Amino acid sequence: MVLDNIEKLLEKYENGETILKEEQQLKNYFSQETVAPHLEMYKPMFQYFLGNQKEQFTKDVPLKNKKIFNYKWISVAAVAVLMLGFYFGQQDNCNDLGTYCEPEEALNEVSKQLAMISGHFNKGTQAVSYLGEVDKGTATLGYLNEIENSTSIIFKK
Structure with missing residues (x-):
């Protein structure tokens, strides 16, 4: 009866x-000296589980002291960076990154670019002018x- 119960478990x-x-x-059964012969293969596994259950961690875990960070120095560094930025930012940077110092020069360049874009756009519209003929065909x-609708009304089935 006990053996049957152990097999079900x-x-x-x-x-x-x-x-x-x-x-x-199951652990109690397999910790005994006498175990059914056909269940001997489970004995080492359950003995291992019992041994593992009794293990404890005995080493000391060192706790590190947290360093206190002084946030005052961050504000001092931020002020220093801002002052350097204002000092070096006052220089004349007109020609950096393709910008123009004179408004007339910028206007001339923009009008030249717009004329070039307009020329290319006109070439593109000429290439698709045949679409007007397609519109006439769809009309x-x-x-x-309309003729088909009227004939279907006349010859209604």
Whole structure:
């Protein structure tokens, strides 16, 4: 009877369906000296689990002292960076990164670029001028649809 119960518990254990109380029964059974011969292969596994259960961590965990960070120095560094930025930022940087100092020079350059874009745009519109003929063809098809609708009304089935 006990052996039959142990075999059922082992089957449940292998399927992962046991509760802690049932697992403890299995551990107690396999910790005995006498175990059924066909269940001998489970004995080392459950003895290992019992041994692992008794292990404890005995080493000391060193706790490090947290260093207190002085935030006053961050504000001093930020003020220094801002002062240097204002000092070096006052220089005349008109020609940096392709900018123009004189408004007339910038206007001439913009008008030249816009004229170039306009020329390319006009070439593109000439290339697609045939689409107007397609529109005329679709309008003709619209008239054919109207004729078909009227004939379907006349010859109603």
